[in-house]
Amino acid sequence: MAEVVFIFASIGVIAGAIGTIALRNPFYSVLALVSHLLALAALFLLLRAEFLAAAQVVVYAGAVMVLYVFVVAYIGGDKAALAAPAGGRLKVISALFATVLLVELCIAMVGSGLTVLGTQGTGFFPAFGTPEEIGRLLLTKFLLAFEVTSMLLLIAAVGAVVLARRRAGLEVPGHLSVGELVRGEFDHVNLPGRPGAELDKGTASGARLETQAENAGLPRG
């Protein structure tokens, strides 16, 4: 029974992966990745990782893929740029490299002489991989990793908001360098165009604001 499930799930995993890289439309690529993730969750269940299988389906196939679908729908209008075909020679060379890597990985793993290879694995206790056990490990032995991960999530959320927020008056490409983006020096560029600056125009504070904007704009040249 486990063999049948493994064969079907691994066919689904590999077919989903190939579909992700082969389909021309990014929207279909995302859908292929969703099927890949669902099949991978079945493999996780076969390996007695119940909590990770559930997290895979809920977090990955649910939340993260919705994010992808939103972004594909947002930038999907530019069909010409999205559907640009790669060169034929590049494809052949890439496929060759991938095959070489696959052979090398298989040789490295099968030839490593690990004693667990070729076995079904050692025994496991009944609660192996359940949410209770994973939570107990996360809050005792791996507490530091857990806390660092929360910090990383916070930084990523703030970074995503800073990167993707709307900046009025930046229609011209090449107007803002990466250094300015990193240092956060993009506010002076569009200060007069902002609604708040428009309201303040004519008053003393508005004049001061504009002077500051000009001063800040000077070093840019």
Place this chain on the structure above:
Amino acid sequence: MDVTWYLVVSAAVFSIGMAGVLIRRNPLVILLCIELMLNAANLALIAFSRAHGNQEGQIFALIVMVVAACEVAVGLGLIVAIFRRKLPVDVDELRGLQG
């Protein structure tokens, strides 16, 4: 099933993901291929975790999933910023780092 077969599937998925990063030019699809490679690593981690009867590999895989979610958030933010500035959404065109 033998642990070896899970590792072979993991290697296949990783190779497919690497080929995708090399072939595709859309940064969105390249992010998807990076997801494929991270998932291949997760599968290998969980296979070894099951083989040794030790749950610490599953914790490792869970942390990898969180890091992948962070990477998706930042990467998609970058793609949206590129699109908003009317730059081409194509890694072959986006060669200069000086804006």
